[in-house]
Amino acid sequence: MTWVAGVEGSAYGVTNLPYGVFSRDGEEPRVGVRIGDLVLDLAGAEEAGLVLAAGAFRAPALNRFMALGRPQWTAARQRIVELLTDPAHRPAVEPLLVPLDAVRLHLPFEVADYVDFYSSEHHAGNVGQIFRPGQPPLLPNWKHLPIGYHGRAGTVVVSGTPVVRPSGQRASSAGPVYGASVRLDIEAEVGFVVGVPSPLGSRVSADDFADHVFGVVLVNDWSARDIQAWEYQPLGPFLGKSFATSVSAWVTPLDALADAFVPAPEQDPPVADYLRDVPHLGLDLRLSVEWNGERVTEPPFDTMYWTPAQQLAHLTVNGASLRTGDLYASGTVSGPERGQVGSFLELTWGGAEPVKFADGATRTFLEDGDAVTITATAPGPDGTTVALGEVSGTILPAR
Amino acid sequence: MTWVAGVEGSAYGVTNLPYGVFSRDGEEPRVGVRIGDLVLDLAGAEEAGLVLAAGAFRAPALNRFMALGRPQWTAARQRIVELLTDPAHRPAVEPLLVPLDAVRLHLPFEVADYVDFYSSEHHAGNVGQIFRPGQPPLLPNWKHLPIGYHGRAGTVVVSGTPVVRPSGQRASSAGPVYGASVRLDIEAEVGFVVGVPSPLGSRVSADDFADHVFGVVLVNDWSARDIQAWEYQPLGPFLGKSFATSVSAWVTPLDALADAFVPAPEQDPPVADYLRDVPHLGLDLRLSVEWNGERVTEPPFDTMYWTPAQQLAHLTVNGASLRTGDLYASGTVSGPERGQVGSFLELTWGGAEPVKFADGATRTFLEDGDAVTITATAPGPDGTTVALGEVSGTILPAR
Structure with a gap:
């Protein structure tokens, strides 16, 4: 129970405590942790001797802290919980709490490499049916390995x-034409952020997931479907994705999600040894997508075929090294129902079935000025709820 | 004419002067420039007041210098030429020259994003014939845009x-199997290194190529063909490439290649406006690939269908930003003849026609212990030759 006022019942209580980077007018960005609608200034807390993190909180990104490793992550979290629950700390800590609406939130970590997977069977199946009607919806490799590709970290x-x-270019019956994308879409995803690196030429096993992965962000992998469809053969998505990928300002530490791990869907055919994770666990995250303020779909992350531990093992099985700040995203999260899909491509079935809003408006893909917000919650301890930081964005007209 | 002894006739003369990062025993890596078989310590030269670069030479990477922009790049180069040609500078400069064999060379720049194009018509055509026999060798989009994808910057x-x-996994008649790659290949490429960034949401025109691109490296984009073939549908190459990409230790500044720009092959059909570069120039670089010390192929870079300026314009046409340290590679450089191809896949026609070496040995793909070195030269001013720094690597057994 925290002594901080107004936090009771919040999904940002002491069982959550996501990390982010914030600044106040004229000050350098620094690391903070969210409690309710406040940010605890961790750089200030470390300066005051209240918490120890090798100086990593006085930084414009979480990378230095994330590089310290799990024992330090756990120790810092335990200490922060102490600070926020033991009333004896209140006089020292209260002056370090800043209202969220008085700060600017920054990209929480410097992205090293960005990998995007494609691990929802429902999403891959829907895309297959929309783009390759009459053919098997999944390609032959899909159930043997978590398909993925590298995206642009700089955007x-x-x-x-x-x-x-x-x-960009898109196909038309008269040949390719150039112009603003007319099929601009979202992909609701969950991203995993690597803290502890691994050396080139070695692999990271699925068992070592929690030693390397610091936490979780929500991801909107904006996608221009028309650009993507024309460019992607044979080397995959490029400009259809690389213009922007949004992540939440808050990184939820794995420690906050201990109660959210649940058995993942059974895998058949059996996977290669290096992909075997025992226990085989996914995360019970409930996503929600709002389009101009109206909830249009609720993707369930616990339906994902490939788990984050399997994705990590696959990513490194060829000896690829990990760096602090590597981000790998799950791929679009889609459940079995139409109201559970993670893209508007699927929600409108390739644009054939427009979404109808309460005010009578309809949409197939994103129009200029449209806003999309993705949120998610997970079960916390003792019946509490843990909210993941939202990821939102508004579309500006093409330049 | 330089006063430095032993440089006459060298392809690393004062018309070349590539930049790199070096260290001597127990010292921090710093920026240097190569002259003959010596390195001029530029950090030392700046400290001694001999050259000005805002302190950017005392750094373990070229990024700070590359971020300064073309006027500063040109000024620094002119000054370095002065230092190495005017005998009046010899007493101050000579103590700053270090023999190459006394230094360790480091990765010359911190790689931000790595993009790999696919811009050789001969290469794309060969790959099409090998993998899709009986079908048109080029896919319908190939002549409309420079196909590319993001690779792993961290490796x-x-x-x-x-x-x-x-x-990794590869296909077999009995289904996918896991093991060490048995079709390990090279791709001989030329890489372009971005110095000056661009903001998100704006584009860089082909005309602005020289304002953003600092210089050129040689690239070996090692490729596991069996892993790649199984994984790449539908999102492109991933683990088949991400285990390692080698670059030369020396970055040749564009200024050293002024005499190497030549008209690029005519493009038909005409390209979209944003891809039009006037004049339409490629680079007359002659690559050479040695396999265990024996030259096996000589790829001519002037045969590339898409130019580096077009690649840059394409990369940013969707508003993707550039960062200092972005690397984009040409894709495998293959000329029209078998002795001009940039991969062993093409050289051995999918492994069907082994290469025979002088000692009777044969090869299809790389064996453990094999060494590959790629070199290149370009025409310099007044009949001189400019060498690009070599890129080499030796295969160690799978772990």
Whole structure:
């Protein structure tokens, strides 16, 4: 129970405590932790001797803290919980709490490499049916390995950053044409952030997931479907994705999600040894997507076929090294129902079935000025709820 | 004419002067420039007041210098030429020259994002014939845009770094099997290094190529063909490439290649406006690939269909930002003849026609212990030759 006022019943209580980077007018960005609608200034707390993190909180990104490793992550979290629950600390800690609406939130970590997986069977199946009707919806490799590709790390932006509609080439019956994308879409995803690196030429086993992965962000992998469809053969998505990828300002530490791990869907055929994770656990995260303020879909993350531990093992099985700040995203999260899909491509079935809003408006893909917000919750201890930081963005007209 | 002894006739003369990062025993890595078989310690030269670069030479990477922009790049180069040609500077400069064999060379720049294009018509055509026999060798989009994808920046390594044979899944008649790659290949490429960044949501035109691109490296994009073939549908290459990409230790500044720009092959059909570069120029670089010391192929870079300026314009047409340290590679450089291809896949026609060496040995793909070195030269001013720094690597057994 925290002594901080107004936090009771909040999904940002002491069982959550996500990390982020914030600044106040004229001050350098620094690391903080969210409690209710306040931010605890961790750089200030460390300066005051209240918490120890090798100076890593006085930094414009979480990377230094994330590089310290799990024992230090756990120790810092335990100490922060102490500070926020033991009333004896209140006089020292209270002056370090800043209202959220008085700060600016920054990209919480410097992204090293960004990998995007494709691990929802329902999403891959829907996409297969929409783009390759009459053929088997899943390609032959899909159930043997978590399909993934590298995205552009330099265009990962923090929630709230406006997204300029991308231009590019798309196919038409008269041949390719150039212009602003007319099929701009979202992908609701969950991202995993690597703290502890691994050396080149070695692999990281699924068992070592929690030693390397610091925490979780929500991801909106904005996608221009028309650009993507024309460019992606044979080397995969490129400009259809690289214009922007939004992540939440808050990184939820794995420790806050201890109660959210649940058995993942059974895998058949059996997977290769290096992909075997015992126990085989996914995360019970409930996503929600709002389009101009109206909830349009609720993707359930516990339906994902490939688990984050399997994705990590796959990513490194060829000896690829990990760096602090590596981000790997799950791929679009889609459940079995239409109201559970993670993209508007699926929600409108390729644009054929527009979404109808309460005010009578309809949409197939994103129009200029549209806003999308993705939120998620997870079960916390003792019946509490843990909220993941939201990821939102508004579409600006093409330039 | 330089006063430095032993440089006459060298392809690393004062018309070349590539930049790199070096260290001597127990000292921090710093920026240097190569002249003959010596390195001029630029950090030392700046400290001694001999050259000005805002302190950017006392750094373990070229990024700070590359971020300064073309006027500063040109000024520094002119001053370095002065220092190495005017005998009046000899007493001050000579103590700053270090023999190459007394230094260790490091990755010359911190790689931000790594993009790999696919811009050789001969290469794309060969790959099409090998993998899709009986079908048109080029896909419909190939002549409309420079196909590319993002690779793993964190596994870009400097020339000389050993490459551990990657393991992964490959297809077999009995279904996928896991093991060490049995079709390990090279891709001889030319890489372009971005110095000056661009903001998110804006584009960089082909005309602005020289304002953003600092210089050129040689690239070996090691490729596990069996892993790649099984994984790449539908999102492109991933683990088949991400285990290692080698770059030369020396970055040749664009200024050293002024005499190497030549008209690029005519493009038909005409390209979209944003891809039009006037004049339409490629680079007359002659690559050479040695396999265990024997030259096996000589890829001519002037045959590339898409130019580096077009690649840059394409990369940013969707509003993707550039960062200092972005690396984009040409894709495998293959000319029209068998002796001009940039991969062993093409050289051995999918492994069907082994290469025979002088000692009677044969090869299809790389075996453990094999060494590959890629070199290149370009025409310099007044009949001189400019060498690009070599990129080499040796295969270590799978772990």
